[in-house]
Amino acid sequence: MRYCSDCGAPVSLQIPPGDNRQRHVCDACGTIHYQNPKVVVGCIPEWEDKILLCRRAIQPRHGLWTLPAGFMERGETTREGAARETLEEANARVEVGPLYSLFNLPHIDQVYLLFRARLLDLGFSPGEESLEVRLFEEDEIPRDLIAFQTVRETLDLYFEDRRHERQGVMYSGDIIRELDGEQPQVRVTIHEDPK
Amino acid sequence: MRYCSDCGAPVSLQIPPGDNRQRHVCDACGTIHYQNPKVVVGCIPEWEDKILLCRRAIQPRHGLWTLPAGFMERGETTREGAARETLEEANARVEVGPLYSLFNLPHIDQVYLLFRARLLDLGFSPGEESLEVRLFEEDEIPRDLIAFQTVRETLDLYFEDRRHERQGVMYSGDIIRELDGEQPQVRVTIHEDPK
Ligand SMILES: [Zn+2]
Numbered sequence A, B: 001m002r003y004c005s006d007c008g009a010p011v012s013l014q015i016p017p018g019d020n021r022q023r024h025v026c027d028a029c030g031t032i033h034y035q036n037p038k039v040v041v042g043c044i045p046e047w048e049d050k051i052l053l054c055r056r057a058i059q060p061r062h063g064l065w066t067l068p069a070g071f072m073e074r075g076e077t078t079r080e081g082a083a084r085e086t087l088e089e090a091n092a093r094v095e096v097g098p099l100y101s102l103f104n105l106p107h108i109d110q111v112y113l114l115f116r117a118r119l120l121d122l123g124f125s126p127g128e129e130s131l132e133v134r135l136f137e138e139d140e141i142p143r144d145l146i147a148f149q150t151v152r153e154t155l156d157l158y159f160e161d162r163r164h165e166r167q168g169v170m171y172s173g174d175i176i177r178e179l180d181g182e183q184p185q186v187r188v189t190i191h192e193d194p195k
């Protein structure tokens, strides 16, 4: 951010009175421009013992598989956003169920919220952002071709729960990227919630 | 938003190619400026059978009571944000536990995430944004002087669960404000998650 979105004048980084972090503050009108993490909402669409994945037609991770998910929009609830993304990416209608996983990605300022969802019919097809959409049994999941770590961790937890017939749990996790020397390290912490 | 935060030129509302909603698009550099909901993170700090509330020293709802909570910042996880807000507003140290409630407020584009938390010691005191901070037993809670509906609903659920010794649940709810004629109506929907 270099200019004030309210008046067009340059902004500078300052710690406003009573605050403890640098913010972009307008040199002309004084508006403080806060920047906050974004919410990504999505579904685990279930049909019998299968789940639906989409193969990405867009960057990043073009050609890889993911659960239908995307940025939450203004004016909607998290469940509405998860259903909307599933409709947009897979032309699939779902009834959104309980929250299943919450993942923090502080290095890119995202919070993922993935919900279990019941696929209402088999009339799905690739949306504009998908190359291919299909149902997978557990042993067909292309685990090495999953686009995002949040989705891979969620699918691992999901099938592990299903193998143990474990219900009524959700997970919240952190995916932390840190530099260890020059080597990027990923640290994954997962809590079983609630308990 | 009236000006581009990247180049300072005017923006106009347009539906970008491949999109289905109006966005602020820069007339000069073409940058699309997305606006997204914000996450509010907070704690239910527990000490024996009491919980900690803060009386607000700031607007909105100056003088009313609330759980320590505020906007999630960049570079932190939801639990880190909840602990930070509790430290800032109540000088209180907590160990953040499981997610307890998720509330959508689509009319103001906020998602509340409130976590159960264990207060680590009794050395709390009002932070800059609080007039007063204290522990409440259930029957002392000033239910008519609670600042936010998300907090009131959360406290009602929390004490109801405690009366029934119900554990291992979380709640996700929507607080929808609609105009019915000229009369604003609030519709609250609460799901018990996961189940
Ligand atoms: Zn300005």
Ligand SMILES: [Zn+2]
Binding pocket: B004, B005, B006, B007, B008, B009, B026, B027, B028, B029, B030, B031
């Ligand atoms: Zn521009």
